[in-house]
Amino acid sequence: xxxxxxxxxxxxxxxxxxxxxxxxxxxxxxxxxxxxxxxxxxxxxxxxxxxxxxxxxxxxxxxxxxxxxxxxxxxxxxxxxxxxxxxxxxxxxxxxxxxxxxxxxxxxxxxxxxxxxxxxxxxxxxxxxxxxxxxxxxxxxxxxxxxxxxxxxxxxxxxxxxxxxxxxxxxxxxxxxxxxxxxxxxxxxxxxxxxxxxxxxxxxxxxxxxxxxxxxxxxxxxxxxxxxxxxxxxxxxxxxxxxxxxxxxxxxxxxxxxxxxxxxxxxxxxxxxxxxxxxxxxx
Amino acid sequence: xxxxxxxxxxxxxxxxxxxxxxxxxxxxxxxxxxxxxxxxxxxxxxxxxxxxxxxxxxxxxxxxxxxxxxxxxxxxxxxxxxxxxxxxxxxxxxxxxxxxxxxxxxxxxxxxxxxxxxxxxxxxxxxxxxxxxxxxxxxxxxxxxxxxxxxxxxxxxxxxxxxxxxxxxxxxxxxxxxxxxxxxxxxxxxxxxxxxxxxxxxxxxxxxxxxxxxxxxxxxxxxxxxxxxxxxxxxxxxxxxxxxxxxxxxxxxxxxxxxxxxxxxxxxxxx
Numbered sequence: 001x002x003x004x005x006x007x008x009x010x011x012x013x014x015x016x017x018x019x020x021x022x023x024x025x026x027x028x029x030x031x032x033x034x035x036x037x038x039x040x041x042x043x044x045x046x047x048x049x050x051x052x053x054x055x056x057x058x059x060x061x062x063x064x065x066x067x068x069x070x071x072x073x074x075x076x077x078x079x080x081x082x083x084x085x086x087x088x089x090x091x092x093x094x095x096x097x098x099x100x101x102x103x104x105x106x107x108x109x110x111x112x113x114x115x116x117x118x119x120x121x122x123x124x125x126x127x128x129x130x131x132x133x134x135x136x137x138x139x140x141x142x143x144x145x146x147x148x149x150x151x152x153x154x155x156x157x158x159x160x161x162x163x164x165x166x167x168x169x170x171x172x173x174x175x176x177x178x179x180x181x182x183x184x185x186x187x188x189x190x191x192x193x194x195x196x197x198x199x200x201x202x203x204x205x206x207x208x209x210x211x212x213x214x215x216x217x218x219x220x221x222x223x224x225x226x227x228x229x230x231x232x233x234x235x236x237x238x239x240x241x242x243x244x245x246x247x248x249x250x251x252x253x254x255x256x257x258x259x260x261x262x263x264x265x266x267x268x269x270x271x272x273x274x275x276x277x278x279x280x281x282x283x
Numbered sequence: 284x285x286x287x288x289x290x291x292x293x294x295x296x297x298x299x300x301x302x303x304x305x306x307x308x309x310x311x312x313x314x315x316x317x318x319x320x321x322x323x324x325x326x327x328x329x330x331x332x333x334x335x336x337x338x339x340x341x342x343x344x345x346x347x348x349x350x351x352x353x354x355x356x357x358x359x360x361x362x363x364x365x366x367x368x369x370x371x372x373x374x375x376x377x378x379x380x381x382x383x384x385x386x387x388x389x390x391x392x393x394x395x396x397x398x399x400x401x402x403x404x405x406x407x408x409x410x411x412x413x414x415x416x417x418x419x420x421x422x423x424x425x426x427x428x429x430x431x432x433x434x435x436x437x438x439x440x441x442x443x444x445x446x447x448x449x450x451x452x453x454x455x456x457x458x459x460x461x462x463x464x465x466x467x468x469x470x471x472x473x474x475x476x477x478x479x480x481x482x483x484x485x486x487x488x489x490x491x492x493x494x495x496x497x498x499x500x501x502x503x504x505x506x507x508x509x510x511x512x513x514x515x516x517x518x519x520x521x522x523x524x525x526x527x528x529x530x531x532x533x534x535x536x537x538x539x540x541x542x543x544x545x546x547x548x549x550x551x552x553x554x
Contacts (some may be wrong), residue, residue, distance in 0.1 A: 029423050053455045054425025098426070098453050099372045148293045150303060153371050153449060156480065179452040180371070182324050182481035183517075206454050214367030248456035251484045251520035251541060258545045259552060269520050273527035280532075280551045 367442030427458030
């Protein structure tokens with residue numbers, strides 16, 4: 001496995017999530033969906049997870065909050081085993097599913113956002129306040145009394161995220177939280193996550209490398225194995241690692257790489273245009 | 284086949300306090316054998332629009348025309364066979380014990396003979412690069428594989444227009460490329476594809492024409508270069524980069540696809 005070793009700076013405090021030799025196969029399948037995976041998340045870290053479909057990303061997330069029970073190896077979240085203490089673990093760990101439809105339950109947007117809170121025994125005023133803040137955080141003011149089934153895919157995704165933020169969990173497990181959002185919506189949600197930086201531990205599964213450029217670390221899962229645990233800069237410049245794991249650079253970075261410019265420094269079209277201008281003047 | 288929306292309005296929950304006007308007079312034509320990209324922000328009406336193409340949603344006013352004929356006068360099941368609609372996250376509807384049974388469901392329901400059903404299933408799965416999955420359980424597949432099987436279920440009805448609503452959401456980049464390849468080969472084989480996507484970079488790669496929606500209205504329709512270069516701030520990365528350089532380098536032209544953009548930019552650095 002490619003590893004940061006001493007090259008990267010490890011952010012955050014004590015380990016809040018730890019997995020050791022984690023192995024899981026789905027019932028009836030002979031293939032291991034996750035095999036011998038070992039890693040830690042430190043409190044306050046922002047860690048990306050990438051890799052091909054079927055690589056084990058969603059399985060990992062489900063093992064971390066006790067939706068699945070490991071065949072062997074161990075998972076600990078805040079010292080607890082999610083398989084035996086799922087309700088305690090879920091007080092601290094919030095999860096967002098890939099398909100936003102999976103999480104919406106209530107007749108109105110504000111009820112849906114409040115749904116998880118209703119089980120926490122909060123005072124009504126505090127609940128209202130948290131719901132209001134969460135709806136504001138995802139840019140859905142004015143949608144409080146809309147019915148979720150009349151919303152677009154991207155709007156549903158925001159509702160689901162608001163429901164998660166309202167719970168204020170210490171650990172956020174996000175399984176492709178922006179898969180249905182346009183570029184502006186994506187920037188907005190990522191900005192919101194960035195504001196939480198350091199105060200929450202985030203595990204962010206994505207197929208879009210541009211979302212993980214600022215992550216502390218990126219885990220690469222392929223065929224159930226953890227094949228790399230590296231910095232985003234390392235991942236972007238390691239063409240073999242990218243290729244072996246079916247990862248494709250975002251368009252701006254692909255153009256930069258195709259022009260022989262260092263992609264890690266040229267994130268936006270503006271950066272790239274500037275570099276091209278300078279490059280053409282030199283010649 | 285040509286499908287036209289003529290001044291279509293759609294209202295959700297009419298007459299209630301929750302009334303929302305999702306489409307405000309949309310006119311748009313899906314031409315034979317083209318890839319039409321439908322783009323626009325979250326909640327701009329993309330999914331509502333495409334659900335009118337086979338009258339899954341009925342317009343509050345305006346008309347849907349199929350080869351010039353009012354779609355309301357056509358038999359619904361025939362209309363829905365000819366205009367196949369693949370929803371967002373279509374794998375949620377997989378249900379059969381094996382992939383081939385799942386894909387065979389709709390053709391069998393239409394009363395096709397078993398030999399033809401088998402052949403359609405085989406051909407469709409092959410087209411989607413999913414032939415090796417035929418005997419597997421759809422529930423044991425990866426996200427990308429499930430997506431392809433779900434699309435095969437609609438394609439097995441041999442639609443003349445295939446509508447894909449966010450077909451690549453949740454797919455890894457390799458699976459995304461594969462799916463865009465399927466879209467291209469469908470067009471080659473004579474099927475029109477209407478692709479709803481919030482990912483402008485992928486629309487740039489496959490679309491012949493683009494329709495940009497905003498607030499339930501058509502803001503622009505045209506070739507990708509016409510639509511995207513008129514609004515570089517909300518364009519694919521390729522167009523954004525080139526737009527920033529066009530003042531200094533007027534010879535760049537208006538490339539949209541990644542390959543042609545790279546070629547044009549290389550010229551600058553090598554000149």
